[in-house]
Amino acid sequence: MSNVLPESSPVKQRLxxxxxxxxxxxxxxxxxxxxGVLINPAFLGLDNLSNMLTRSAFIGIIAVGATxxxxxxGLDLSVGSMAAFIAGVMILIMNSLVDQFGPGLVTVLxxxxxxxILGIGAGFINGLVTTKGKIEAFIVTLGTMGIYRxxxxxxxxxxxLTLDWNVRDVYRPVYYDSLLGIPIPVWAFLIVAVTGYIxxxxxxxxxxxxxxxxxxxxxxxxxxxxDRVKTLTYVLxxxxxxxxxxxxxxxxxxxxxxxxxxxxxxxxxxxxxxxxVLKGGHGRIWGTVVGAIMLTMIGNILNLTDAISNYLNGTVxxxxxxxxxxxxRAAWRTPGP
Amino acid sequence: xxxxxxxxxxxxxxxxxxxxxxxxASADEYTIGVSIPxxxxxxxxxxxxxxxxxxxxxxxxxPDVSITIATASDPGEQANDLEDLVSxxxxxxxxxxPFESGPLTDPVRRVKEExxxxxxxxxxxxxxxxxxxxxxxxxxxxGRVSGEYIRxxxxxxxxxxxxxxxxxxxxxxxVEGFESAIEGSDINIxxxxxxxxxxxxxxxxxQDFLSRFDDIDAVWAQDDDTALGVxxxxxxxxxxxxxxxxxxAGMKDIIERVMEGDDLVPVDVLYPPAMIATAMDLTVQxxxxxxxxxxxxxxxxxxITEDNAEQYYYPDSPF
Numbered sequence: 254m255s256n257v258l259p260e261s262s263p264v265k266q267r268l269x270x271x272x273x274x275x276x277x278x279x280x281x282x283x284x285x286x287x288x289g290v291l292i293n294p295a296f297l298g299l300d301n302l303s304n305m306l307t308r309s310a311f312i313g314i315i316a317v318g319a320t321x322x323x324x325x326x327g328l329d330l331s332v333g334s335m336a337a338f339i340a341g342v343m344i345l346i347m348n349s350l351v352d353q354f355g356p357g358l359v360t361v362l363x364x365x366x367x368x369x370i371l372g373i374g375a376g377f378i379n380g381l382v383t384t385k386g387k388i389e390a391f392i393v394t395l396g397t398m399g400i401y402r403x404x405x406x407x408x409x410x411x412x413x414l415t416l417d418w419n420v421r422d423v424y425r426p427v428y429y430d431s432l433l434g435i436p437i438p439v440w441a442f443l444i445v446a447v448t449g450y451i452x453x454x455x456x457x458x459x460x461x462x463x464x465x466x467x468x469x470x471x472x473x474x475x476x477x478x479x480d481r482v483k484t485l486t487y488v489l490x491x492x493x494x495x496x497x498x499x500x501x502x503x504x505x506x507x508x509x510x511x512x513x514x515x516x517x518x519x520x521x522x523x524x525x526x527x528x529x530v531l532k533g534g535h536g537r538i539w540g541t542v543v544g545a546i547m548l549t550m551i552g553n554i555l556n557l558t559d560a561i562s563n564y565l566n567g568t569v570x571x572x573x574x575x576x577x578x579x580x581x582r583a584a585w586r587t588p589g590p
Numbered sequence: 591x592x593x594x595x596x597x598x599x600x601x602x603x604x605x606x607x608x609x610x611x612x613x614x615a616s617a618d619e620y621t622i623g624v625s626i627p628x629x630x631x632x633x634x635x636x637x638x639x640x641x642x643x644x645x646x647x648x649x650x651x652x653p654d655v656s657i658t659i660a661t662a663s664d665p666g667e668q669a670n671d672l673e674d675l676v677s678x679x680x681x682x683x684x685x686x687x688p689f690e691s692g693p694l695t696d697p698v699r700r701v702k703e704e705x706x707x708x709x710x711x712x713x714x715x716x717x718x719x720x721x722x723x724x725x726x727x728x729x730x731x732x733g734r735v736s737g738e739y740i741r742x743x744x745x746x747x748x749x750x751x752x753x754x755x756x757x758x759x760x761x762x763x764x765v766e767g768f769e770s771a772i773e774g775s776d777i778n779i780x781x782x783x784x785x786x787x788x789x790x791x792x793x794x795x796x797q798d799f800l801s802r803f804d805d806i807d808a809v810w811a812q813d814d815d816t817a818l819g820v821x822x823x824x825x826x827x828x829x830x831x832x833x834x835x836x837x838x839a840g841m842k843d844i845i846e847r848v849m850e851g852d853d854l855v856p857v858d859v860l861y862p863p864a865m866i867a868t869a870m871d872l873t874v875q876x877x878x879x880x881x882x883x884x885x886x887x888x889x890x891x892x893x894i895t896e897d898n899a900e901q902y903y904y905p906d907s908p909f
Contacts (some may be wrong), residue, residue, distance in 0.1 A: 298801050301798070306836070367766045406629055411629025512790070557802055559782075563757070
């Protein structure tokens with residue numbers, strides 16, 4: 254590999270080909286979409302595309318938050334359980350308010366507000382224990398992951414928490430309705446992504462995230478409040494989980510111990526596929542967005558064909574994820590310093 | 591059928607308790623260990639609920655019996671639970687619903703070698719002759735009853751989709767039974783995909799089936815959690831009128847719909863989590879009854895229709 258290095262100067266790279274670092278995820282997505290069409294033309298159906306994008310919104314919104322956490326050198330494994338827990342509490346709160354406020358907008362708004370407060374609180378706890386407690390993020394969030402998962406199981410008595418039918422009717426449009434032909438969850442995803450993009454690339458907070466992720470000590474000596482910024486990334490993650498939950502609950506109106514299982518790994522995978530570096534210091538919001546869509550697309554394509562044994566779904570997913578990241582990293586290595 | 595069976599057992603319990611009490615005096619005390627999977631999804635949630643109910647009921651009925659319930663979230667943990675039940679609780683009998691058949695066969699055998707009476711529930715061990723008592727639903731039958739209903743309802747021809755469970759023996763047996771029931775008819779399975787007995791997966795897989803196939807006459811969701819996801823997907827696509835859905839297990843939300851005569855979910859097929867209670871009853875009977883209580887007890891998988899739904903309805907159960 255090293256003897257190739259001198260030949261590929263940055264100038265030549267610009268002339269010969271695309272910048273894989275930036276465009277890798279988009280190219281992979283496009284390739285996957287073409288594969289989808291070849292496998293089954295129904296893939297391009299308007300219904301299918303809208304279903305798929307709507308589905309990707311949950312993981313996508315969470316992954317935008319995860320981009321900040323990972324860029325700043327952290328990790329949050331608790332997001333899936335947190336989503337289940339928030340969804341559960343939200344449902345319980347809304348059900349208990351029906352008597353008082355009726356199954357109207359007020360009940361739903363209080364539920365949504367509660368979800369936001371829980372998200373901020375849960376993120377704050379993760380951040381505080383990680384920074385002030387000086388415990389690795391992996392351990393802290395592994396702990397909270399177990400805590401939230403068992404709490405939702407406890408709240409549901411091991412079964413399923415179901416939203417009151419009348420409240421459901423009021424809340425349902427948040428998942429199923431469209432604005433200007435685009436489903437509301439997709440709007441939510443888009444708004445979160447744009448906000449995240451601005452926050453990460455055009456604000457001091459974003460630059461601090463990059464700095465801390467690159468080298469925490471140097472950042473500290475540069476008078477950055479490392480603990481504060483890191484805690485803030487977890488709070489941001491919590492907010493994103495809350496937002497994802499807000500669009501998740503109206504879909505099936507229920508939460509159980511099976512809700513959000515492995516979402517944390519999907520979110521992290523989306524972030525990495527998108528070109529963010531797992532050890533921190535470099536983040537890309539649009540890459541994350543593409544990563545989340547890609548993960549959903551793989552599942553969708555597998556459902557559209559019976560050519561591949563169902564038992565092998567995981568294998569296909571694994572291969573596509575690794576290839577997608579390889580495409581990007583292969584180009585990442587060659588240009589040299 | 592099962593309900594009346596259970597009631598009969600109960601009646602027998604009461605009478606033997608009255609007769610047997612003086613003989614046992616205070617010398618005999620029975621400790622029964624119950625090892626079940628933690629409530630990781632709806633069905634196991636039901637198992638936990640019914641196990642707790644049965645424990646309360648049996649302990650009240652028989653002051654000499656004490657029951658310990660241990661829940662495990664994976665096969666390894668369950669194996670540890672079994673060791674603890676023997677060494678710490680000194681159990682006389684074990685009621686175990688194995689997480690997975692393979693990995694738990696040996697741990698259960700070791701319990702048996704300690705001289706404990708062993709009742710295995712739902713998932714059979716991979717080796718014969720370990721358990722004294724086997725209580726289970728019939729997965730093959732469950733699939734067959736579902737297939738038969740769909741075949742008859744469609745008049746022997748039509749296009750259907752199947753949402754399978756988690757890839758396990760249970761799922762295989764059900765699908766085998768289902769396929770045997772529709773064999774020879776003109777029922778065409780458009781595709782089968784795994785929805786893992788999960789509501790979200792059921793929703794997503796069904797969405798994709800709906801965008802892929804323009805004409806679906808029936809859906810076999812195999813599980814009530816999956817069925818609830820399927821219902822939402824069908825509603826979203828506004829295709830409620832062209833098809834019906836058959837779930838399975840006996841979840842209260844689905845039973846409610848069946849009771850109300852919902853056209854989309856006209857029936858359900860029983861695979862009751864309450865079988866853990868049946869097993870606990872029978873295990874206690876091994877000590878209390880004057881008849882032999884060993885062998886195999888296979889519960890039926892009756893079709894739940896609008897007419898008989900009420901007897902399978904447990905409004906207090908979380909499942």
